[in-house]
Amino acid sequence: MSTFKIEGGYSLKGDIEPQGAKNEALQVICAALLTDQDVFIDNIPEIRDVLKLIEILGNLGVKTERLGVGQYRFNASKVNLEFLKSPEYTQQAIGLRGSIMIIGPLLARFGQGFIPQPGGDKIGRRRVDTHFIGLQKLGAEFTFDKENQWYLVSAQKLTGSYMLLDEASVTGTANIVMAAVLAEGITTIYNAACEPYLQQLCKMLVSMGAKISGIGSNLLTIEGVSSLKGCKHRILPDMIEVGSFIGLAAMTASEICIKNVGIEHLGIIPESFRRLGINVAQVGDDLLIKDTDHYEIESYIDGSIMTIADAPWPGLTPDLLSVFLVVATQAKGSVLIHQKMFESRLFFVDKLIDMGAQIILCDPHRATVIGLDRKHSLRATKMVSPDIRAGIALLIAAMSAKGTSLIDNIEQIDRGYENIDGRLNALGAKITRI
């Protein structure tokens, strides 16, 4: 277990570029399993979760070649399904959430798929029913091996069908789409998730020869084809990293230019930070965060306290609420942070309270933050990163705090943020990996 030692209280200055999007990378890498031809993917973030997935594909027999920084070639002309039965596979697959998205492609191309209970952040219940109900609608047989916690699907043939998903699951929609592109006939998925991650996956599949309409909406229509060809695909900038950097700039009273953010794919994120009073200026495809000495949270028009809540896209992503929460601690004014999707993602506020932040955890889903308006800094402390996004929020808190803080279990941060210490130190942060 590694630790970050953070000397806080320094403002940062300069330019920073977001990495490629983690959650898109996990989808599009799995899509390489859908063809026996070469798939070239560029702007892959070389972070723990993504590297683990690439390793799983490699062990399945997919030829994976690193052509340059973030550039990979995948060729799944030979896939060794026997690997799925090995203890090594179980060990690797439970290490991350994204591994579940190999199921759809394997089922579509080889008629079977197995996955152990996938891992990922421990941020509440993370059911996978939507995935398997959708695959069953396409004609797959589904078994859950309770004793070993294995999910198994198989099918002689997949047939398109209409389905109304019980929830707009991000990885669930990706899995169903990847199975449906090779099913016979037409599949209609209503209440589909439509995050940029999924839009990108669908665009990539179309470039491979799939027939998908409704991309970007919650109603996808897929006309199955008999095979897919290779393609070249570039991953979008990571919108969660962009949001994390906006929050970091505000909290540390810094002026930062976030370069090449892919503004048209950020949805409501910049505007949500503006509602916290942060000056987020658009300059071409860059975001300039400035005048951060003071920021004041808006109230609703009727004067009542604002709520920042997550919602399926195009609502605000749940993956940024921890950052919104920490940023609010130094704002002027109050805000209710409502994490609707996950019930165990707000417990890290205890640490912020220890550091001097004014927060009331109302229940597992809601926390009220009363901003300090920089009347005093947070106090440095020792903490543990419980999950990837709480981890970055605690890092931001530590960077703004007076004194030296320690964050243990930073592997959680490394799961999603590439060389975060090196990149922030280049802007003037004082973070040491020990």
Ligand SMILES: CC(=O)N[C@H]1[C@@H](OP(=O)(O)OP(=O)(O)OC[C@H]2O[C@@H](n3ccc(=O)[nH]c3=O)[C@H](O)[C@@H]2O)O[C@H](CO)[C@@H](O)[C@@H]1O
């Ligand atoms: C690898 C990956 O891509 N992980 C992301 C993916 O996880 P993942 O695909 O696992 O998350 P899901 O979209 O399936 O669901 C997330 C949570 O929200 C709940 N839910 C979901 C949809 C809905 O309409 N109503 C609802 O309540 C689910 O019950 C679950 O508790 O999407 C999540 C939601 O954006 C993100 O936090 C994760 O970072």
Ligand SMILES: C=C(OP(=O)(O)O)C(=O)O
């Ligand atoms: C929750 C997240 O990741 P995962 O779904 O991989 O656990 C996240 O990226 O914030």
